[in-house]
Amino acid sequence: MFEYAPAPESRSVVDIKPAYGLFIDGKFVDPSDGGSFKSINPATEEVLAEIAEAGSGDVDRAVRAARTAYEKVWGPMPGQDRAKYLFRIARIIQERSRELAVLESLDNGKPIKESRDVDLPLVAAHFFYYAGWADKLPYAGFGPDPQPLGVAAQVIPWNFPLLMLAWKIAPALAAGNTVVLKPAETTPLTALLFAEICQQADLPPGVVNIVTGAGETGRALVEHPGVDKVAFTGSTEVGRAIARSVAGSRKKLTLELGGKAxxxxxxxxxxxxxxxxxxxxxxxxxxxxxxxxxxxxxxxxxxxxxxxxxxxxxxxxxxxxxxxxxxxxxxxxxxxxxxxxxxxxxxxxxxxxxxxxxxxxxxxxxxxxxxxxxxxxxxxxxxxxxxxxxxxxxxxxxxxxxxxxxxxxxxxxxxxxxxxxxxxxxxxxxxxxxxxxxxxxNTFNKFDPTSPFGGYKESGYGREGGRHGLEAYLNV
Amino acid sequence: MSERVAVRKTYKLYIGGKFPRSESGRSYIVQDANVALSSRKDARDAVVAARAAVKGWAGATAYNRGQVLYRVAEMLEGRREQFVALGVPGEEVDAAIDRWVWYAGWSDKLAQVYGGANPVAGPYFNISAPEPTGVVAVVAPERPALLGLVSVIAPAIVSGNTVVVAASPAEPLAAITLAEVLATSDLPGGVVNLLTGKISETVPTLAAHMDVNAIDLTGVADAGLAAELEIKAAENLKRVLRPAPADHDWFADPGVTRMTTLLETKTVWHPKGV
Known part of the structure; x- marks a missing residue:
């Protein structure tokens, strides 16, 4: 193999805080029981930051904030205005893409050329795509007056932390829902930086809430009686448990699970x-x-x-x-x-x-x-x-x-x-x-915001991306 | 002259295009008739028949499926009086016939309405199309026994799924008579399989069955049982249609959710180039 001189991307572009709280109702807050865990750089095992662990009380606070925002602000807001917030977020992601890419590689371990050239462009594109749907929902093929579901509980994995966040949050918000999202416990940092981007975009408080934690936090979130929609990406085993937990409820469920392609x-x-x-x-x-x-x-x-x-x-x-x-x-x-x-x-x-x-x-x-x-x-x-x-x-x-x-x-x-x-x-x-x-x-692993993604059989149900992806967040 | 002695009908199950009795040899008396009391084994046999029929039915052209569904409407129209004699109101029979006609027309529209080209940001051909999910277990609503049954079967099979249906336990005669209509409508055997008897006996087997892809709980009136069935269905992540509200208007426009919940979207990519 050729010997290459090291060509490291500078990490000085991103400013990691020593500790992060939960993002609830537009503000970073401490968890009520003060629990925390560490997020590390998997390439060096160095501790990157101390992360708040949300208990069931914190999850409840976040769901209530999302409910209030849904009823008072985001639900009644004209689609055109929701669109503008989403376009604004897409633009800020593009402007801060280097910072987000470096942070993603630090927290996740993926090569910078992937976070820079694949993840981040797709994240921005996803928000840009769904932004345009927010004021065109009657034309999406789900009837003349499709309605949002309410509060969406979203749990995402660690393999594409910010991209999975985009796949969840962009269509949910475009359709008029508010969200409580739990990033994976090993990769919470880009979601927390995304929370700062929501602040920077002046997104109304409570529309996006980020609760960090592990499986228990996720369970408290999907089982919360105040959520109308559950979206999960992760293992088939956990997907099954979630499908059982929403049985008999009114919660609409979409699952994107494992594969063996x-x-x-x-x-x-x-x-x-x-x-x-x-x-x-x-x-x-x-x-x-x-x-x-x-x-x-x-x-x-x-x-x-x-x-x-x-x-x-x-x-x-x-x-x-x-x-x-x-x-x-x-x-x-x-x-x-x-x-x-x-x-x-x-x-x-x-x-x-x-x-x-x-x-x-x-x-x-x-x-x-x-x-x-x-x-x-x-x-x-x-x-x-x-x-x-x-x-x-x-x-x-x-x-x-x-x-x-x-x-x-x-x-x-x-x-x-x-x-x-x-x-x-x-x-x-x-x-x-x-x-x-x-x-x-004659190609593989290609993704695009306009292209529906999701599985047959035990790989889950529902689609993310494209016009199809809206259905998961509409009452149809 | 003595009155002619009528020839009575034996009401049996409809599995794989045949009319077998329950393997359990049991029946129950309902609507003044002996009706087969299906067992768990009958439910499993019905799934085997439904699975065997998937390849041919899903592989048939949409045009062909549409014609078969329209043929069902024709056959039902011809037997209108038979259903009225069973106590089904005339307007319900009419609505059931019209429903077959409505769904017949959907077969070759679904892919256009729910699929299409996606304008991806790159030199790729990219297209999404809906496909049937496979074998669907269905609990028909208790009432209206005929229109309700047609309204759950037709949206499942129009796209190429095959079904195992648990008929209304209280009014199964219309269901069995509908099976006779289906058997004479060029519908391939196994596309619709009908079980009569107790929901609590056969449906848990269907909900837990690993070779069933989706379950429609429309007719499950007991909320506790519905939740229990949904939990069983999670084992292989069946697509789930939850119970219909008690006041559901079966005569209204059925909408598309029954069809779309039982569809999978497949997206195919290919590079463009010379």
Whole structure:
């Protein structure tokens, strides 16, 4: 590999406070029982800030603030004015994008080139897109006078902290709801900076409330009787628990959960492009992607060529300092996630598959996992069935298109899938048969605010993005 | 001359296009008839039949599905008097016929109204289209027995789903007679499967069934039971339609939520280039 001089992005652009309170009713406040936890930089294990932990009383305060704002201010406000606030937020995000990108990489561990070039542009675009809907809801196809639901409880994961916030808050506010959002406990910092942006935009108090904490805080929020809508992105296990907890209530629920996507490579695919797609599919964001292409299905006749090329390409991936602009693979987000990845990978090796990683030096401190592939994998192996949520690829082979479909669909999940072939009719034939909410043909891991995203089967229900994404926040 | 002895009808289940008795060999007396009392095994058999029918029905063209639904309306119109004789008010039969016609027209409009091109910021072709979610378990409303039943079956199957329906336990005869209409309407066997008997006996099995994709709790009047069923449905994250309010007007415009809740949106991306 080429030796590159270090090219770190400066962290001086962002000013991290030693401690953060909860953002309730437009102000940062202390939690009532004074609990707190630390958010660390997963690349160095350095403590970044002390974060308030919201108890059920704090959650209640936030829900009440959201209710009051909904009834008094945001609900009655003309859509045109709601739109202007959202446009304002989109603009401030663009203006402060460097600061947000650096903070995201510090708190999450993802490479700066991803937070800078993927996350932040998509965050701003998402607010910009939904801003435009706020005064056009009667034209969205949900009847002449669609109404908001009220107060939305939103719980988001740590893999794309600010992007998931945007996916939740932008459509909710555009539709006229107010929100209480809980960011993940390992990545709360960009949500708290977003709270400052809400202040800067003069967003009316209580329209957006941010409560930080772990699972207990999330449970208190989704189970609060004062919320009308629950939106969750995260594991299928927690999604199931939330679906049970809202049973029998009036709460509208949308869930975006796990995945085990098949990335299917046919023998007529341009191999180099397909390999780029495979690498992007599983190693983008350290594989912390619910729609990651974690199962490579490669046609038997080209399996050796694809694997050889894939290994050569993997040897070029640069793992290390997330703030270095040349870094391809950053840090695993937490010790707990690293343990989960190790456990499943060890199970893969123990079950008789063949494990391979390129020579890759891991830093001494922080949480790291080398890009890894497993060959000789069958559908019965745990690494082919369970979501690993890390830079680990399971390689399986197939002979016929029908077999590829059968194997791709042989999972309780159904979030995404990839197809690589030069034959157009085959793409469309495959796309019809794959039970997945997003199908990338000759590309992978592409996102856009206009494009609906969400799963079939146990990957959840409801869609985020596009006109479809509004439905989750309207009383239809 | 002695009066002719009438030939009575045996009211049976409708599973996989056939009319079997309950495997349990049980029946209950309702509306002056012996009606099959379905078991949990009947419910599971019905799911197997419904699953087997998904590929053909979801794979049929929208035009074809629309014609089959319209054919149901034709058949129902022809049997209007039979339903009136069962005690179904004439205007309810008329409304049920019209409902089939309304939904028949939706089959080839859904993808245009609920799908379309998305203008993504990049050189990609991007299109979203709705697809059926798969097998849907349905609890039909107690009353109106015919219009209510049609109003829950048609929106599920028009898009290509297949259903297992628990008919109104108090008035099952209209449901079984509707099954006879469906059986003579070119509707492939297994697309609609009908269970009679106790909701509390068969529906928990359907709600917990791992090969059922969605559940429509419309006819579950007991709020406690509805919550219990929704909890069971969470195990494999079934799409859920919650119970209808007691005062729901079945004669009103049905809206689209029944259809859209049972749809999945699939979005396909492809790069543009030379």
């Amino acid at each position: 098949a990335n299917i490579v046919f023998d007529d695919a341009p191999i180099d492009q397909a390999v780029e797609g495979i690498v992007n599919g599983i190693f983008f964001n350290q594989g912390h992607v619910c729609c990651a292409g974690s199962r490579l299905l490669v046609q038997e006749s080209v399996a050796d060529r694809v694997l050889e090329s894939l290994k050569r390409r993997m040897a070029q991936l640069r793992l290390g300092d997330p703030l270095d602009k040349n870094t391809d693979i950053g840090a695993i987000n937490s010790a707990a996630q690293l343990a989960r990845i190790k456990e499943l990978s060890d199970a893969g090796a123990a079950e008789g598959t063949e494990r391979w990683s390129p020579p890759c030096e891991l830093p001494d401190r922080g949480f790291w996992f080398a890009p890894t592939i497993f060959t000789g994998v069958t559908q019965a192996h745990r690494i082919a069935r369970e979501e690993i949520f890390g830079p680990v690829l399971s390689v399986l082979t197939f002979r016929t298109p029908a077999e590829a479909v059968e194997k791709a669909n042989n999972t309780p999940y159904g979030l995404s899938a990839g197809i690589w072939t030069d034959k157009g009719s085959r793409i469309l034939w495959m796309a019809d048969r794959l039970r997945a909410g997003v199908v990338w043909a």
